[in-house]
Amino acid sequence: MKLRRIFAIFKKQILDTSQNTGVIFSFVVFPLMTLMFVLLNSNSSEIYRMHLVMSMSTLFIGMTPFTTINGIIREDKFSNVTRMLILSTVKPLEYLLGVTLYIMAISSVIAIVFGVIGGFTGISLLWYVLAIMLGTFTSLVFGSMLTIQTKNPSGAAAVVSLIAIFNGIIPTFASSSPALMKVARFWYTTQIKDLIGDMFDCYYGNIPYRLLIIGTNLAVFIVLFTVLFKKNRIIVK
């Protein structure tokens, strides 16, 4: 494992982003919509803003990192970029870490934007950003786990967008349906949304419980990822 190679992949992604409007759009669409709604309802209540930021940042966590890492891995794999990188001494894990680092870096900027719109300041802003990063990271592991399996690019794209929608929107549906909530509360995006809610309410009693569920989700994804990774190694052929 060499940092030099992880940063090379990170740099490739950063250079690519400036030429890739699709990716830029998928990163800015949720914060931009939030800002727009806030500006359109300039006399809106504090509560409205809180709910808006809560839902929008959950949508962001559930969808953007997930679809972005899927898109990057898939494109690189089917255009033989991954193969060339690996033949040039980049290890599959270094490649994934480079891409992960890149999405985490951009997401942290987006998280700050969300936090500021939501009215967080100082140390509470930091906690909020960390919560978003935890959610982003979980989505990234979940996303790579599903993507390294991909054999057929267009089929995978369809499945991934459906899962992304489910991933982002489930917590919002669940909050108005107790029956759904019984199941959905074991899913990490639901807990991230409620974690953000707790932060708004300055209520910290449930945090260990929420972190436990998110942590369990993450652990399961990591285990599944490791198994699939050993099997597939993201190389074509």
Add this chain to the structure above:
Amino acid sequence: MSFQHHMVLKGIDLTINQGEIFGLIGPSGVGKTTLINILTGQLLPTSGEVFVFGRDTKQLGDTEYSQMGMVFDVPGLFERLSCEQNLSIFADIYGIDKKRISHVLETVNLAASAKTKVSRLSKGMRQRLIIARAILHSPKLLFLDEPTSGLDPLNTSDIHKLILSLKESGTTIFLTTHKMDEAMSLCDRVALLSEGVLIENDAPDEICRKYNLENSLHILLKNGERVILPNTADSKETISEYMKNEQIVSIHSSEPNLEDVFLSVMKGGKK
């Protein structure tokens, strides 16, 4: 080597010497790319052993890969980045000096397009960029899978010059091609692959001699008839007869070349 019980390569026994240009020729689908994939450790042979730099291809690591350069029929370039950016990522990966980038772009004649996005390059420029990437880290061993396929004569000749100059500087080159003139003019040694078996493995001239494809004279007569005669003393009488009667429009000699060998092998066996 077989894919799902379909045998593609059989009993290949081959040694590439340091510093030579080795050419693998054979018709489409015969397994040239498959052999390169095996040599570069991307495919493991169903049976047998392959060593590169004295190391089993099952165990190739950074040391070996950082001395190997590869040009494949699939490019794997970063399409939205410029030529320079593409190379700079690889320079970072190998940990080599950035100055090397402009030098390599110069070498493949792409310096003027350094800032051009890959997706806007022409086919020949693309191929030259792929070669630039393959030689960026000054590899000792270079694999070129059909390096000039689909390129115009100018691009082709530029690439040929480059290949020869790489050989001059001590690079060992393994190339595949189905252009016989390419194999003839570049390679120190060629092997013919037919139906998964290596048929010949020698210097191009040697192979031609071995197949004894005779030197012939192609004569066009005034009555429109075309005559082919062996270029030997036996033809003396016939030709002088034609000349006496002023029947000859033109005479061309044709030397045997790999193309003829290739065709005769493909049509089935030696003469």
